[in-house]
Amino acid sequence: MREPDPRRGGLSRRGLLVAGGVASAGAATALGAESLRRGTAAPPPDPPVPAAHGGRTEPFHGARQAGVGTVPQAFASFVALDLRPGAGPEAVRRLLRVLSADAADLARGTAPVGDQEPWLAEHPARLSVTFGFGPRLLGLLAPDRVPPWLRPLPAFSIDRLEERWSGGDLLLQLCADDRLALSHAQRVLLKGARSSATVRWVQDGFRHTVGAVPEGTTMRNLFGQVDGTADARPGSEEFERVVYGGADTAPWIEDGTALVVRRIRMDLDAWDEVDTPAREDAVGRRLADGAPLTGTAEHDEPDLAATSPLGFPVIAPYAHVRRARPADPVERIHRRVYNYDLPGAGGAGDAGMIFASYQADPDRQFVPIQRRLDELDMLNAWTTPVGSAVFAVPPGCAEDGFVGDVLLRA
């Protein structure tokens, strides 16, 4: 699954082209090491962290798109585009072709044609670009393939949706372990899209940086909660069923899935007013380690029937973990969640999470859970959905294809 070092070949070829044959990227890389040896750069205060992860790649091409079962990268940018008025099927195909070609280059650490800052493409750091189609785009591309769930989610009473964080014709989920690689990839892709689409919204999120905590540690959100414990492991049978369909759910297309993006504003100030026992009661898990209140370790199954000596349920009727549990086994989703934190002047800060979930059928898998949480979930006291969008995620493509091409052949 590992590409050969992307800094050979592509980039140094490019470096030679752009710099008129004077210097190669190899020389630039050697320079960094050289300046360390010569002592012209500051000496590191600790043993250096190996420069391991900038060259890591996630393959863009394949039967399925990257960025779904991919181990979550440290940074994500969810970019929703709207087609320009008058864009027709041909414009859509051209857009997808351009974006697929650029995304494939960027993912392997090669600067796409027309990339004016090719050096910023040199370290992809597991960059993945995942395409999601909104109803309008899919309707233009393959009108008879639009799944019934591809429309705004039903209204929930807790929603305070803002137009500026909702909807969209085309979603690009960009993820990478390096913030600069992400920024550059976003810019290149937006340039490629410009003639046929405009930016509707962009949501930037983060988790722990690579190497800050052991790989495989479940992330924490800004409430301090261990977040994502119950998620199915990519590659597992359960993950396959949840994301790509199984006996009881069918995906809209083979190797396709669906993406729900919700922007959840979190009132950190109000949350801070609540003491730890009350917070743990609201969640149904211990904050320190994410263990259910009926267990001792993060991955213990919550015992929803357990009662206290006084006869009260240990996990309260309104606890998030109870309300989020599937009533029917089909009600499972695969979450890929990121934090956002945008402090502003005069207390006008905005923080929360970009809740992204993958599932074969949002109507059957996501909506029932959200309905239950809408009816009753103690966490609603401190959280507000302010954005919402649903996208159909097509299969991946071959090296000579583009994302969505399979819809034209079918």
Add this chain to the structure above:
Amino acid sequence: MREPDPRRGGLSRRGLLVAGGVASAGAATALGAESLRRGTAAPPPDPPVPAAHGGRTEPFHGARQAGVGTVPQAFASFVALDLRPGAGPEAVRRLLRVLSADAADLARGTAPVGDQEPWLAEHPARLSVTFGFGPRLLGLLAPDRVPPWLRPLPAFSIDRLEERWSGGDLLLQLCADDRLALSHAQRVLLKGARSSATVRWVQDGFRHTVGAVPEGTTMRNLFGQVDGTADARPGSEEFERVVYGGADTAPWIEDGTALVVRRIRMDLDAWDEVDTPAREDAVGRRLADGAPLTGTAEHDEPDLAATSPLGFPVIAPYAHVRRARPADPVERIHRRVYNYDLPGAGGAGDAGMIFASYQADPDRQFVPIQRRLDELDMLNAWTTPVGSAVFAVPPGCAEDGFVGDVLLRA
């Protein structure tokens, strides 16, 4: 310079306190490893990056503040606060005492008293918090110590300054290698400041993530330029003179310095219209490796006298590298620059750099350079300063003191 592992002691003590004695942070950490062993977390696609850097620390206490000569961390947040109306000297001292205590705890990976999400403080990832005093705050604390340069910079013709990115009574420069650690530290510090100060502006920036490129590699900005080649190496004689004063410049106080923060908007779209030779002509350096047009490697001295066979200067009269060169040896600064990138809907994106520079005397060191660049610098065609602020950076403090206490004793 290395603290003992901060996750022992402080945090697990705290974990015990907060979680009511049920679990310790040690257990939480072990859990991550445990879930990997059990295969309940996704298998890493490549050899795992060692979880080395989350526990790294930069000492908060000392004769000088951290975050000046510190090897630049991957992320920075520059937070400018304004004192609430009516705040007097006692309120200022209390504010500085609270912030110093919290910053010291956070830097060593210990959750400060009142931190409601102590687990987010567990991995400081070289967190540093650097205090800068604006004229009003320093005037309240030590009116006879206000240096003459502590006022807005002179107006430059290229400036298009916006109030929302300029000025401030107290600057906190937060830096860390983990974005989540930074977010948490910012939140804790702002909570501590809330009773006596309000947020004036926040500027978030990034460089390459730790480990994405070899340590010691000079950063690139969003124009793709190698940025910071000419900076003095912390610890060097030159660095000492530039930042903390020497024979020809005196700092406002021993072990003190000055911080200039300028927000420079960069027109990436217009820059992309320019071809590589024209860009290199504008900068005076090659884009591929940062070498001056008269040299072959990044750290070669530019030869400003060199001419082409036709008699024209190789480095143009308007080239940035020529205009930024000191006319007088005192005109040197120490830069600590971060990129920002805030794409917005409908092309309303905002990208550029947070230009932060340290120098003993901004009037003598920074202003002459900026004046020269204001008069003539080809890069002005694509860059616009939109924010500007100057702060007096006091010495560090001892474990029982607070930043600024030395001013009360002097």
